[in-house]
Amino acid sequence: MPNYYSRATLQEPMSDQxxxxxxxxxxxxxxxxxxxxxxxxxxxxxIAEEADVSRDTAVKYLDRMADQGELEVVETADGxxxxxxxxxxxxxxxxxxxEEQSVDELTDELRAIGDEIDSWKSVYDVESLEELRRxxxxxxxxxxxxxxxxxAIEEWEYNIQVREALQLAIxxxxxxxxxxxxxxxSHFQM
Numbered sequence: 356m357p358n359y360y361s362r363a364t365l366q367e368p369m370s371d372q373x374x375x376x377x378x379x380x381x382x383x384x385x386x387x388x389x390x391x392x393x394x395x396x397x398x399x400x401x402i403a404e405e406a407d408v409s410r411d412t413a414v415k416y417l418d419r420m421a422d423q424g425e426l427e428v429v430e431t432a433d434g435x436x437x438x439x440x441x442x443x444x445x446x447x448x449x450x451x452x453x454e455e456q457s458v459d460e461l462t463d464e465l466r467a468i469g470d471e472i473d474s475w476k477s478v479y480d481v482e483s484l485e486e487l488r489r490x491x492x493x494x495x496x497x498x499x500x501x502x503x504x505x506x507a508i509e510e511w512e513y514n515i516q517v518r519e520a521l522q523l524a525i526x527x528x529x530x531x532x533x534x535x536x537x538x539x540x541s542h543f544q545m
Contacts, residue, residue: 382408386416387425391444396429396436445520452524461521461528468514468521475507484511 376385385406390397403413417437420426426437452461481487490496491504 376407382406382412383416386413387420390417390420390426390437391439393438396427396431396433396438398431398433398436401433402437445516449520449523449527452520453527456524458525458528461525465518465521465525468518472511472514475511479504479507484508484515487511 380388386402386408389402389405393402399413399417400410402417403410406413417426421428421437424440425443427440429436429438456464475487476482479487479490481490487504487508491501491508496504
């Protein structure tokens with residue numbers, strides 16, 4: 356499906372924007388787009404409003420997407436909600452990276468991630484993400500130092516996930532072995 360709107364665009368409800376969906380996007384495409392670009396679980400009514408379809412139409416397509424493994428169904432205070440399936444999204448990202456970037460570009464991104472992780476190791480005088488996590492409890496840290504470290508932890512975790520996607524994209528293009536065993540990895544295992 357073409358990407359008509361970026362993830363950032365949909366962080367604000369579309370009801371605050373013009374409701375002009377491209378004419379080539381039918382109800383299923385609109386529901387799919389809204390559902391797959393959200394970072395937090397949303398209920399069918401919210402998705403229906405954003406996709407400019409009836410709630411029943413949204414439920415029909417959302418349930419189909421959940422059955423196909425594209426969405427997870429979760430119960431929240433807002434009732435039954437839908438969110439993109441993490442593994443499916445990760446694999447979709449790997450495919451996109453492999454199709455849209457050269458091995459050299461992917462390698463450059465891996466190098467940049469490695470450099471950023473190395474800088475955190477140096478700045479915080481740690482050898483691993485786990486060691487940085489443990490350092491949060493140090494009594495000599497100010498609250499701003501703790502916040503800074505927590506932000507670095509969040510970025511480091513994200514970089515690990517991106518690094519795995521980049522490594523798998525290179526593997527897809529070249530047929531090389533995937534991420535090395537024994538290295539830090541996110542919850543996505545291939």
